[in-house]
Amino acid sequence: MTEWSQTWTWLDGEWIDGNPPIIGPRTHAAWLGSSVFDGARAFEGVTPDLDLHCARVNRSAEALGLKPTMAAEAIMEIALEGVARFAPDTALYIRPMYWAEEGGFMAVAADPETTRFCLCLYETPMPGPAGTSVMVSRFRRPSLETMPTNAKAGCLYPNNARALMEARGRGFDNALVLDMLGNVAELATSNIFLVKDGKVATPAANGSFLAGITRSRVIDLLGRDGFEVHQTALTVADFMNADEIFTTGNYAKVGPVTRIEDRDVQAGPVAGRARELYWDWAHG
Numbered sequence: 001m002t003e004w005s006q007t008w009t010w011l012d013g014e015w016i017d018g019n020p021p022i023i024g025p026r027t028h029a030a031w032l033g034s035s036v037f038d039g040a041r042a043f044e045g046v047t048p049d050l051d052l053h054c055a056r057v058n059r060s061a062e063a064l065g066l067k068p069t070m071a072a073e074a075i076m077e078i079a080l081e082g083v084a085r086f087a088p089d090t091a092l093y094i095r096p097m098y099w100a101e102e103g104g105f106m107a108v109a110a111d112p113e114t115t116r117f118c119l120c121l122y123e124t125p126m127p128g129p130a131g132t133s134v135m136v137s138r139f140r141r142p143s144l145e146t147m148p149t150n151a152k153a154g155c156l157y158p159n160n161a162r163a164l165m166e167a168r169g170r171g172f173d174n175a176l177v178l179d180m181l182g183n184v185a186e187l188a189t190s191n192i193f194l195v196k197d198g199k200v201a202t203p204a205a206n207g208s209f210l211a212g213i214t215r216s217r218v219i220d221l222l223g224r225d226g227f228e229v230h231q232t233a234l235t236v237a238d239f240m241n242a243d244e245i246f247t248t249g250n251y252a253k254v255g256p257v258t259r260i261e262d263r264d265v266q267a268g269p270v271a272g273r274a275r276e277l278y279w280d281w282a283h284g
Contacts, residue, residue, distance in 0.1 A: 007122040008085050010078050015085070022118060029099035033155035034110035036060035036099075039250045042083045042092040043126045048282040051076055052213045053250070054096060056152065061098040063151035067112035068098065075119065082121040091126045093251070095119070129275055131258025131267050132247065134187060136236055137163040137175035141185040141208040149207055163188040174247075176239065176260070179208040184234045190249030191215040192257070194234065194242035195270045201238070204231040214248045214278075221277040227270070246271035254278050 002019075009016045029035040038057035040050045054075040058068040070078075079094050086092060096119045100110030139162050142149060147156060163175035167188070176192070179185040186192055186209040193202045200222055205211035219229050239245060245257035245265055254275040256267035 005123040006086065006090075007120065008082050009121075010082060010119040015082070022116075023099070027099070027101055028103045028110050028114070029101075029154075032103065032108065032110070033153075034064060034066065034100035035097060035154040036064050036066065036151050037095050037097040037154065038152055040079065040094040041126070041250055041253070042086075042090070042094060042121075044091075044283065045089050046282045047080070047083065047094070048278075049213050049217060050079060050094070053094070054079065056213065057096045057098065060151035060153060061115065064148055064153050065110050065112060066098050066100055066115045069115055069117050070096075078119050079121070082119065086121070086123065090123055092121050093124045094121050127252040127255065129255050129267075129272075131256050132174055133172045133259035134174045134176050134245075134257055135167050135170055135172040135261055137166055137177050137188070139163045139166065139175075139177060141177050141179045143180055144207045149209065152210055160188045172259075176236070177209075178236070179206065182235070184236060184239060185209040187247055189251065190247040192239075193218075193246050193248065193271075193274075194239055195244035195246075195268060196238075196242050198270075199228045199230065200270060201230045201232055201234060203234050206233075212249060214250055214253055217281070218248045218254060218274050218278060221281055222270075222274055225273065225277055244268035244271050246274060248274075 004019050007018055009020055023030045038053045040053035055072040058072055061068045075096050098115055098117050101114040101116055102111045104111035144150060163177050167175040175188045177185050177188055184203050191212050193200055222229050239260055247255050256271040258265055258267055
């Protein structure tokens with residue numbers, strides 16, 4: 001049996017210790033993937049952008065054909081109640097989830113009236129700002145015409161996992177994933193930025209990837225700090241020639257990339273400043 005870190009799950013108005021069995025073999029989400037989630041963080045006594053994560057899980061549910069049963073404000077209240085169950089300053093992952101219990105039309109579509117909700121919090125350390133190595137994956141991000149890319153849906157993540165395992169097989173930490181047009185979309189687990197001649201750029205949100213909450217926050221913070229931040233189409237060559245590369249995402253927030261394919265990249269001052277700005281804002 002898996003030894004889970006300390007975990008609390010809110011389900012049907014009750015807090016349950018550990019990892020409760022809540023999905024059965026006939027549950028629609030178990031065999032047809034009708035689930036969405038979001039991920040927020042608690043660390044060092046703060047829960048940055050928790051309200052935005054709670055709102056986004058409801059939008060994801062609607063995009064996947066589910067029916068949100070909780071107001072974003074109620075989700076946030078439950079999340080903060082859950083944080084209080086842990087020791088102060090414990091680093092936590094906060095994961096609200098929706099899924100369909102039953103099938104609807106022809107059993108393939110989810111029945112939105114059977115949507116269920118839970119919120120799971122569990123202890124997981126915040127990674128430090130150590131450098132990450134990345135390679136270019138052969139797998140691509142889908143478009144909205146082929147997958148529900150406008151939702152943070154569980155069914156999207158096997159593709160991310162393929163890219164991650166490809167990277168691991170080649171000795172890298174993560175994978176740079178392109179969209180169907182051959183432009184860089186993101187890493188398998190986070191958004192990505194580059195710095196060239198002091199200017200910051202990140203792939204434009206074109207519907208092929210989740211333009212994250214932390215990404216938006218960092219764009220805003222860097223802009224206020226005087227940096228030019230461009231959201232535009234970027235190629236692998238742009239990243240190979242970059243002065244700096246860094247990532248943003250909920251799990252680790254902001255961190256440098258120090259190798260792309262066979263090229264070493266410095267953990268530079270702009271990435272460091274982005275991380276500093278984020279931490280200062282989160283604790284402000």
